Amino acid sequence: MADATHAGHAHHFDDALQQRDASTLGMWIFLVTEVMFFGGLFTAYVAYRALYPDAFAHASHHLDVTLGTFNTAVLITSSLTMALAVWSAETGRRGMLLLTLLLTAALGAVFLVVKGFEYAEKFSHHLVPGPSFHWPEAAEAPHVQLFYSLYFAMTGLHALHMVIGLGILTWLVLGARRGRFGPAYATPVQVSGLYWHFVDIVWIFLFPLLYLIGRH
Amino acid sequence: MEPERRVDYLNVDYGVRSWLLTTDHKRIAILYLVSITIMFVIGGLSAVAIRLELLTPAGDVFQADTYNKLFTMHGVMMIFFFLIPSIPAVLGNFLLPLMIGARDLAFPRLNLLSWYIFVVAGLLTLYAMITGGVDTGWTFYTPYSTAAATTKVIPVAVGVFINGFSSILTGLNFIVTIHTMRAPGLTWFRLPLFVWTHYATSIIMVLGTPVIAITVALLGLERGFHIGIFDPALGGDPVLFQHLFWFYSHPAVYIMILPSMGVISELVTCFARKKLYGYTVVAGASFGIAFLGFLVWGHHMFTSSQSVLSGMIFSFLSMAVAIPSAVKVFNWTATLYRGSIAWSAPMLYALGFIGLFTIGGLTGIMLASIGLDIHVHDTYFVVAHFHYIMVGGAIMGYLGGLHFWWPKMTGRMYPETLARIAGLIVFLGFNLTFFPQFVLGYLGMPRRYHAYPEEFQVLNVLSTAGASVLGVGYLLPLLYLTWSLRYGARAPANPWGAAGLEWQTTSPPPTENFATTPIVTRDAYDYHEAAAPVSEVLVRG
Amino acid sequence: MSDAHTHVVPPRVYVIIFLTLMALTALTTWVAFIDLGVLNVIIMLAIAGFKASLVVLWFMHARYESQLTRLTILGAVFWLLVLIAMSASDVFIRFRPEAVARLGLSPETTSFVVPDDERAAAPAAPH
Numbered sequence: 001m002a003d004a005t006h007a008g009h010a011h012h013f014d015d016a017l018q019q020r021d022a023s024t025l026g027m028w029i030f031l032v033t034e035v036m037f038f039g040g041l042f043t044a045y046v047a048y049r050a051l052y053p054d055a056f057a058h059a060s061h062h063l064d065v066t067l068g069t070f071n072t073a074v075l076i077t078s079s080l081t082m083a084l085a086v087w088s089a090e091t092g093r094r095g096m097l098l099l100t101l102l103l104t105a106a107l108g109a110v111f112l113v114v115k116g117f118e119y120a121e122k123f124s125h126h127l128v129p130g131p132s133f134h135w136p137e138a139a140e141a142p143h144v145q146l147f148y149s150l151y152f153a154m155t156g157l158h159a160l161h162m163v164i165g166l167g168i169l170t171w172l173v174l175g176a177r178r179g180r181f182g183p184a185y186a187t188p189v190q191v192s193g194l195y196w197h198f199v200d201i202v203w204i205f206l207f208p209l210l211y212l213i214g215r216h
Numbered sequence: 217m218e219p220e221r222r223v224d225y226l227n228v229d230y231g232v233r234s235w236l237l238t239t240d241h242k243r244i245a246i247l248y249l250v251s252i253t254i255m256f257v258i259g260g261l262s263a264v265a266i267r268l269e270l271l272t273p274a275g276d277v278f279q280a281d282t283y284n285k286l287f288t289m290h291g292v293m294m295i296f297f298f299l300i301p302s303i304p305a306v307l308g309n310f311l312l313p314l315m316i317g318a319r320d321l322a323f324p325r326l327n328l329l330s331w332y333i334f335v336v337a338g339l340l341t342l343y344a345m346i347t348g349g350v351d352t353g354w355t356f357y358t359p360y361s362t363a364a365a366t367t368k369v370i371p372v373a374v375g376v377f378i379n380g381f382s383s384i385l386t387g388l389n390f391i392v393t394i395h396t397m398r399a400p401g402l403t404w405f406r407l408p409l410f411v412w413t414h415y416a417t418s419i420i421m422v423l424g425t426p427v428i429a430i431t432v433a434l435l436g437l438e439r440g441f442h443i444g445i446f447d448p449a450l451g452g453d454p455v456l457f458q459h460l461f462w463f464y465s466h467p468a469v470y471i472m473i474l475p476s477m478g479v480i481s482e483l484v485t486c487f488a489r490k491k492l493y494g495y496t497v498v499a500g501a502s503f504g505i506a507f508l509g510f511l512v513w514g515h516h517m518f519t520s521s522q523s524v525l526s527g528m529i530f531s532f533l534s535m536a537v538a539i540p541s542a543v544k545v546f547n548w549t550a551t552l553y554r555g556s557i558a559w560s561a562p563m564l565y566a567l568g569f570i571g572l573f574t575i576g577g578l579t580g581i582m583l584a585s586i587g588l589d590i591h592v593h594d595t596y597f598v599v600a601h602f603h604y605i606m607v608g609g610a611i612m613g614y615l616g617g618l619h620f621w622w623p624k625m626t627g628r629m630y631p632e633t634l635a636r637i638a639g640l641i642v643f644l645g646f647n648l649t650f651f652p653q654f655v656l657g658y659l660g661m662p663r664r665y666h667a668y669p670e671e672f673q674v675l676n677v678l679s680t681a682g683a684s685v686l687g688v689g690y691l692l693p694l695l696y697l698t699w700s701l702r703y704g705a706r707a708p709a710n711p712w713g714a715a716g717l718e719w720q721t722t723s724p725p726p727t728e729n730f731a732t733t734p735i736v737t738r739d740a741y742d743y744h745e746a747a748a749p750v751s752e753v754l755v756r757g
Numbered sequence: 758m759s760d761a762h763t764h765v766v767p768p769r770v771y772v773i774i775f776l777t778l779m780a781l782t783a784l785t786t787w788v789a790f791i792d793l794g795v796l797n798v799i800i801m802l803a804i805a806g807f808k809a810s811l812v813v814l815w816f817m818h819a820r821y822e823s824q825l826t827r828l829t830i831l832g833a834v835f836w837l838l839v840l841i842a843m844s845a846s847d848v849f850i851r852f853r854p855e856a857v858a859r860l861g862l863s864p865e866t867t868s869f870v871v872p873d874d875e876r877a878a879a880p881a882a883p884h
Binding site (some may be wrong): 024025027030031032035036039040043046047050058060065069072073076077079083084087089090091099113144190193194197198200201204205207208209214215216 | 764766767768770772774775778779782783785786789790791792793799801802804805808809812813815816817818822825826829832833834835836837840841844845846849852853
Binding site (some may be wrong): 011013014018021022025026029032033034035036037038039040041043044047048051052099129130131142143145146149150152153196212 | 318319320321322324384388391392393395396397422423424425426427429430431434437441442443444445447449450451452453456460461670733741
């Protein structure tokens with residue numbers, strides 16, 4: 001079996017290189033499915049924002065730009081630490097690998113905590129779609145509710161992916177502690193990095209589309 | 217005659233655990249074979265109920281609500297739990313590594329996970345069907361499904377959602393395997409067309425399935441949590457649901473037919489003893505179908521209030537997608553021309569496919585024309601069209617392939633004469649069932665109704681009679697294929713003298729597929745020389 | 758045995774990309790508060806697209822990967838755009854026929870809805 005210094009491979013592969021190529025291509029194709037998965041939500045967003053620009057702008061104003069910008073910075077930083085984790089694995093820096101993986105996980109957790117605060121605030125202001133939804137301007141209230149339906153669906157799905165990402169990072173940390181990853185076997189770290197960066201990219205689009213509508 | 221039983225993938229280990237925890241692609245294929253057959257029977261029984269009701273004009277067997285649940289169950293089971301997995305999960309899983317000279321797929325454990333996901337999704341959906349059912353039709357249109365239906369929409373939506381991941385993982389596995397694990401010398405243009413069509417199918421699975429996943433997720437969220445993306449009361453658009461739904465569900469029909477086309481290419485070449493006419497063009501046509509197939513979904517929505525402009529674009533593109541399909545039919549026909557035809561059971565299924573798929577395809581072009589579609593939309597004309605493709609096409613291909621590769625998969629021959637008779641019964645029963653439905657639809661009989669005007673009865677009786685014959689035709693293979701497992705003649709490595717790497721190993725194959733990795737030096741359908749005997753497979757290194 | 762195919766990207770490259778991304782984030786937020794009319798959305802999407810490209814090319818190593826990987830990425834983007842463009846445009850055409858009319862397209866192309874006066878004038882449908 002593979003470890004940090006010996007490039008082993010599963011029995012059905014010819015060699016370690018074939019295994020690495022297969023794993024990497026597999027993760028890229030999985031990310032394609034994720035693009036299409038989020039794509040349905042982006043389709044609904046584009047359609048409705050084009051139809052109800054004013055209601056969407058008013059709804060967006062209620063989101064906290066400071067928290068949103070902060071969270072964007074947090075995720076971008078976590079992408080940096082994840083990339084450094086990959087570098088650490090590729091160059092055999094065990095201590096650095098562990099540190100960067102833990103930092104990435106910590107930043108991810110910070111993101112989710114901030115998100116939790118935002119959701120709680122929405123809840124207390126009656127902005128969760130459903131029977132309890134309330135918006136002072138009755139005329140645009142239905143369209144504002146549409147915005148918040150999209151807000152919760154899109155950020156909720158994104159948050160779910162973050163949680164899964166934290167699970168993957170936990171698994172990587174456990175493996176890193178046992179010295180499983182190194183120059184000969186960095187693939188799990190690389191492939192997990194691809195996933196983490198993808199989740200970052202989704203947020204890179206969500207942030208301006210949800211938080212920065214008509215702020216002028 | 218071997219003194220002792222040779223070890224193969226079937227007898228290498230016994231016991232439930234060795235099957236339920238297997239990562240051998242061949243065993244997983246058998247697991248799928250059993251599960252999808254069960255799904256087919258359930259879908260088939262609901263069809264029996266439908267045809268029984270439609271024997272008489274009055275809705276006298278079932279109440280309208282029950283009838284709605286029956287045709288929903290028929291559609292959901294047949295499409296999501298039988299047709300979409302069928303050839304890829306059974307024949308694709310079994311044959312792909314063999315055809316490319318590999319020991320397994322790229323991700324064997326993901327393959328097993330794929331099957332478990334399928335089983336869990338199937339059980340959940342069945343549970344929902346049995347404890348109340350769903351009456352929305354397999355298309356789940358909003359706002360009925362989100363606001364008005366009182367049936368088990370959410371469990372079925374969840375079942376379909378989960379099942380999607382089974383499809384996605386299979387497609388992902390196939391693409392990576394074909395790219396990274398081909399045997400030495402097996403260049404792209406030496407691949408069997410079965411592999412090409414499964415590659416194109418996998419691309420569709422990977423690009424399309426996530427969209428229906430998010431769509432049914434949104435459906436569930438709207439129904440359960442009032443996250444109202446399609447709710448008109450909020451300014452939402454129910455037709456947007458249809459756009460998102462059909463973005464997958466149209467390419468899904470190509471998921472169902474492309475693998476079958478791959479089977480036909482293998483059967484026609486083997487039983488005409490000729491290489492495929494226009495190999496490169498047919499390979500390209502598979503991708504043409506996949507590509508264009510993603511651009512035509514609006515032809516399901518001509519009467520939905522979709523804009524005329526959108527309708528015209530979709531209509532034009534729908535005519536275009538017929539071209540690569542027709543190309544394949546022409547090339548199969550050209551392959552048959554001046555071939556040395558053997559009338560084996562698989563060949564009968566292949567010939568049936570070519571004729572019936574052509575009829576289905578031509579009526580598809582008729583439906584692509586907006587004017588005609590408005591007249592026959594939601595009538596039995598549409599029902600007949602897609603059954604000609606799905607049953608006359610896809611299922612015939614599946615049965616033909618199952619017979620063709622049965623010796624390889626099980627090490628047993630099936631009874632040939634009985635199989636030919638069953639094939640003829642299927643062909644006759646099929647046409648008697650569905651051809652009257654073209655006429656019924658054109659005359660105006662709507663679909664999804666349990667009662668109809670008196671003047672349509674004769675054609676409906678013919679259709680039900682045909683369905684009985686078709687049922688017998690399907691029952692026969694179920695019986696004699698099972699019988700052959702115990703009593704069938706033992707199969708040699710290559711009973712058909714076919715080309716293809718899968719025939720260069722034993723029947724059934726050993727777990728690791730090949731004693732030594734084959735090296736490929738020939739094109740795919742080298743039939744003008746005799747198919748290479750086992751001793752000519754070069755030893756690696 | 759180290760993997761000959763892995764191009765190891767040095768940390769300073771990552772840091773440069775990171776700083777660029779942070780700067781672009783600040784820029785996005787800053788521009789949001791300036792009124793540029795329709796340009797706001799365009800600039801926003803352009804910056805987001807550029808940020809995503811940086812992540813894909815460097816953080817995700819796409820710059821050093823095979824043709825197949827790049828084709829996979831471009832394919833995903835292409836089909837995403839097809840989905841969004843064709844679906845969202847149809848919704849827009851149906852809900853905002855007056856906006857479509859301003860583009861010069863006739864009302865008949867936008868929907869099947871028969872205007873009330875035409876419906877009153879038409880004979881009853883035969884059956």
